[in-house]
Amino acid sequence: MKFILRRLVFYLVAAWVALTLNFxxxxxxxxxxxxxxxxxxxxxxxxxxxxxxxxxxVGHPGSLWNQYWAYLDDVFHLNFGTDxxxxxxxVSTLLVQTIPWTLTLxxxxxxIAFLVGTGLGIVAGWRHGGWLERALPGLMFLQAMPYxxxxxxxxxxxxxxxxxxxxxxxxxxxxxxxxHWEFIGSAIYHSLLPALTIVITSVAGWMLQMRNVMxxxxxxxxxxxxxxxxxxxxxxxxxxxxxxxxxxxxxxxxLALGFVVSGALIMEIVFSYPGIGxxxxxxxxxxxxxxxxxxxxxxxxxxxxxxxxxxMLLVAFDPRVRAREAA
Amino acid sequence: xxxxxxxxxxxxxxxxxxxxxRPGQWRRLPVKAKAGxxxxxxxxxxxxxxxEVSPYDPSYANPAPSxxxxxxxxxxxxxxxxxxxxxxxxxxIGIRMTLELAIIVGVVATALxxxxxxxxAFLGGLWDEVLSLASNVFLVIPSLPLLILLLGxxxxxGQTATILVLSVLGWPWGARVIRAQTMAIRNRDFVAAARETxxxxxxxxxxxxxxxxxxxxxxxxxNTVLYAIxxxxxxxxxxxxxxxSWSLGTMLYWAESQQALQLGAWWWFIPPGLAVALMGTxxxxxxxGIDELGNPRLRDAIHASKIGGxxxxxxxxxxxxxxxxxxxxxxxxxxxxxxxxxxxxxxNGAAGWQxxxxxxxx
Numbered sequence: 150m151k152f153i154l155r156r157l158v159f160y161l162v163a164a165w166v167a168l169t170l171n172f173x174x175x176x177x178x179x180x181x182x183x184x185x186x187x188x189x190x191x192x193x194x195x196x197x198x199x200x201x202x203x204x205x206x207v208g209h210p211g212s213l214w215n216q217y218w219a220y221l222d223d224v225f226h227l228n229f230g231t232d233x234x235x236x237x238x239x240v241s242t243l244l245v246q247t248i249p250w251t252l253t254l255x256x257x258x259x260x261i262a263f264l265v266g267t268g269l270g271i272v273a274g275w276r277h278g279g280w281l282e283r284a285l286p287g288l289m290f291l292q293a294m295p296y297x298x299x300x301x302x303x304x305x306x307x308x309x310x311x312x313x314x315x316x317x318x319x320x321x322x323x324x325x326x327x328x329h330w331e332f333i334g335s336a337i338y339h340s341l342l343p344a345l346t347i348v349i350t351s352v353a354g355w356m357l358q359m360r361n362v363m364x365x366x367x368x369x370x371x372x373x374x375x376x377x378x379x380x381x382x383x384x385x386x387x388x389x390x391x392x393x394x395x396x397x398x399x400x401x402x403x404l405a406l407g408f409v410v411s412g413a414l415i416m417e418i419v420f421s422y423p424g425i426g427x428x429x430x431x432x433x434x435x436x437x438x439x440x441x442x443x444x445x446x447x448x449x450x451x452x453x454x455x456x457x458x459x460x461m462l463l464v465a466f467d468p469r470v471r472a473r474e475a476a
Numbered sequence: 477x478x479x480x481x482x483x484x485x486x487x488x489x490x491x492x493x494x495x496x497x498r499p500g501q502w503r504r505l506p507v508k509a510k511a512g513x514x515x516x517x518x519x520x521x522x523x524x525x526x527x528e529v530s531p532y533d534p535s536y537a538n539p540a541p542s543x544x545x546x547x548x549x550x551x552x553x554x555x556x557x558x559x560x561x562x563x564x565x566x567x568x569i570g571i572r573m574t575l576e577l578a579i580i581v582g583v584v585a586t587a588l589x590x591x592x593x594x595x596x597a598f599l600g601g602l603w604d605e606v607l608s609l610a611s612n613v614f615l616v617i618p619s620l621p622l623l624i625l626l627l628g629x630x631x632x633x634g635q636t637a638t639i640l641v642l643s644v645l646g647w648p649w650g651a652r653v654i655r656a657q658t659m660a661i662r663n664r665d666f667v668a669a670a671r672e673t674x675x676x677x678x679x680x681x682x683x684x685x686x687x688x689x690x691x692x693x694x695x696x697x698x699n700t701v702l703y704a705i706x707x708x709x710x711x712x713x714x715x716x717x718x719x720x721s722w723s724l725g726t727m728l729y730w731a732e733s734q735q736a737l738q739l740g741a742w743w744w745f746i747p748p749g750l751a752v753a754l755m756g757t758x759x760x761x762x763x764x765g766i767d768e769l770g771n772p773r774l775r776d777a778i779h780a781s782k783i784g785g786x787x788x789x790x791x792x793x794x795x796x797x798x799x800x801x802x803x804x805x806x807x808x809x810x811x812x813x814x815x816x817x818x819x820x821x822x823x824n825g826a827a828g829w830q831x832x833x834x835x836x837x838x
Contacts, residue, residue, distance in 0.1 A: 163613045170622070175629055286508070286761065293702075293756025295709050298728065298749035305737050361767070404615055411620030415710050429621070430714055433628055441628055445621040452618050 152470055156460045160453045167449040171442050172220050176213075229443035240443045243428060248447065250319055251424035254340050255413040258347035259406070266352040267398055270359020271391045277364055285360075288353035296412040300346040300419040307342060314342040317421040343420045351409055358401055362394040369393075396467050403459040406452050414448075509765020515758035519751070523575040526568030534566040534722045548743050555743035558734050566722050567747050573723040574705060575755075577639055581704035584643035586697045589650025590689075594681055596651070597658035608655065611648035619645050623707060627716045634718040638711065642704050650696035657689050695766050702759045709752050724748045 223229070229240035273281045291299070308316040315321070320335040366372065367390050375389045417426030425444055432440035464470050531553075538560030548555040554563035596607035626641045627633050661667065662685065670680050686693075711717055712725025719726050727748040731737075736744040 159609075159612070160616075162609065163616050166613045167617050171625070174625055286511075286757070289760045289764075290753060290757045293760055294753035295706065295713070295728075295749065297710070297713055297732075298753065301732065301737055301745070302749075309738070357764070407616065407618035410618050411710070414620060415713065418714060429624065433624055434715055436628070438628070441625055445625045448621045449617050453616060456616055 152464055153461060156457065160457055164450065164453055167446065168221065168224060171446055172217060175438060224446065229439060240439050243440065244443060244447055247423060247425045247428050250422060251417065251426065254343055254422065254424065255410060258344040259409050262348040262351040263355055263402060265348065266355025267359045270356040271363055271386065273356060274360040274363025274367065275386055285357065288356065291349055292353035294350065296346065296350050297415045297419045299350055300416050303342060303346055315339050319423040343416055343422055346416055347413055350412065359394060359398050362397050363390060366390045366394040399459060399463055399466065403456040406455050410448060410452060506765045506768040508761045508768065512758045512761030512765055515754060516762060519571060519575065519755050522568060523572040526572045530565040530568040532562035532565040534561060534569050536561065554747055557744050563744055563747060566727050567751065569722045570724040570727050570748060571751055573721060574708060577635060577708055578701045578704040580639050581642045581646055582697050582701040585646030585700045586650060586693060588647035589654055589696060590686065590693060592647060592651040593654030594658050594685060597655045597662060598681060611651040614645065614648040620710065623711060624716055627711065633716055635721065638708055638717060642707055646700050646703055650700065653696060654689060654692060657692050658685060661685055661688055691766060695763055698759050698763045702756060705752060705755060724752050
């Protein structure tokens with residue numbers, strides 16, 4: 150438990166850094182949100198200035214220290230303030246509407262990409278020099294392509310030209326969201342193409358990393374010993390080599406998650422998928438600062454929690470971590 | 477497409493012989509590194525001479541209605557945009573802008589990574605704790621939302637602001653890797669010797685430590701450039717950039733927002749995306765090549781482990797020449813590799829393996 154506890158403290162520190170950045174960025178930057186909004190809507194009365202200040206909480210009442218505590222208190226109670234653009238709506242309401250979409254789509258697609266990429270990496274590492282390995286430069290090309298570019302091309306080819314998949318949105322227009330089959334089916338159907346783009350663009354990275362570790366692992370003495378014992382190949386590959394090669398891969402998973410999530414946000418924008426990425430775009434294009442800040446916090450916390458889960462898996466998979474704790 | 481010289485891809489035996497005779501640096505590079513370097517060279521060249529040779533002013537909107545969304549022809553090699561701007565000119569300037577940004581970010585962020593990584597490892601103690609904690613924290617915080625937040629609050633989102641923000645967020649990974657390497661190096665004998673002769677800490681760092689990490693720093697630079705290209709293009713695509721300048725990202729932004737694909741104007745949309753993808757591929761190839769240079773095990777079978785026309789896996793026993801196994805189809809041999817009882821067996825079975833063993837060694 151000591152390992153997990155140490156990591157927990159680390160993630161708490163990371164969360165605190167994110168919270169503090171989020172607090173200081175608006176205050177440290179030149180210019181301010183109120184002016185930005187005022188210049189965006191030139192027909193606002195000058196008296197709206199004070200109102201906007203109060204609304205955004207940038208009038209800076211009290212000392213910085215008091216503001217900081219008030220801010221932490223607000224975040225703790227999930228109170229992210231009132232949205233500027235969709236005025237009476239609370240930011241937290243908007244977030245609650247969008248988070249499930251992103252979590253389901255991006256979460257599932259990332260796990261699939263990780264599993265497929267790792268599996269292919271095991272095979273490529275084992276069959277060093279095989280046909281799969283020669284396909285690597287091609288896969289690298291797919292990986293180097295910007296997410297949104299590939300997504301737009303896939304939409305054009307698979308949705309616009311051939312009507313295999315829907316072009317955009319999270320579910321068919323006219324359906325009422327709810328827990329009935331018609332809606333769920335439509336949602337799954339609409340998520341296939343976005344999920345496919347995430348998998349295609351991120352599979353090569355997992356594969357390349359797994360292959361490299363796998364090749365190094367196969368050269369280890371214990372793998373040769375396992376072969377010399379006459380164990381079947383399947384057992385040598387999966388139980389001896391892959392299991393050990395998986396550990397660095399798992400550690401990489403936590404760190405790469407931030408990048409994957411960032412890419413997935415852009416993907417949502419392309420597909421007009423009703424997730425948090427699309428919300429972020431509308432926040433950016435309308436200078437909706439409270440929403441931007443809340444989204445940043447939500448994504449960061451999601452990534453931190455995912456990292457904590459990965460760490461727990463690591464404890465489950467790696468006896469060395471457990472041994473270190475016992476010692 | 478990947479412009480490797482054909483001589484390199486040729487037969488293995490002449491290549492091996494040639495390697496002994498002409499030990500040129502370039503020849504010894506793995507194919508992937510060569511392909512990446514050549515591909516990247518093309519883009520750097522386009523970036524350098526691009527603004528000079530671009531046929532039109534990229535922002536000039538030709539009012540002639542016939543030149544709106546004109547497909548590629550002799551006058552406009554890559555066609556025109558909806559407002560009659562020349563796509564090729566935009567592309568050339570865009571490559572320049574994007575590469576310039578990425579390289580500056582690469583230099584600044586790598587320098588930061590070296591400073592943080594080396595000083596964390598060398599100063600040790602509390603400094604190490606604090607600096608490592610900082611780089612680990614910034615590694616787990618997802619970068620794109622933070623970039624958007626930072627740039628969103630800036631009053632002007634020009635090139636300089638983007639470079640600044642990308643550099644500030646681009647160093648943690650490199651710092652972590654370089655710290656680990658410095659930890660490994662600093663206890664070596666030559667560093668101890670330098671310290672005994674009374675060299676100052678700064679001199680040891682600059683003359684003894686950092687030169688020994690050049691390959692690591694180079695790899696980190698390539699990675700950072702890759703990150704900068706990806707991030708800047710993504711930021712521009714969602715509109716967090718100076719949209720009046722021409723970079724590959726803003727090109728994609730305008731093409732998307734004016735519905736280039738829906739209007740069938742592939743010549744407007746495909747070139748900038750393809751340019752980003754090819755630049756990225758070149759950098760990934762270059763990095764894989766650098767990796768392979770340091771760890772020959774990772775190399776392709778083409779280069780590393782083909783002996784007597786037969787591919788060797790790292791765990792294979794020393795190969796016996798003149799006894800190539802019967803040819804199998806790719807899928808067949810792939811499936812067989814999992815059903816064989818052991819790596820030590822060949823496809824001929826245990827008996828075949830024994831029989832082909834040179835008698836003298838028994």
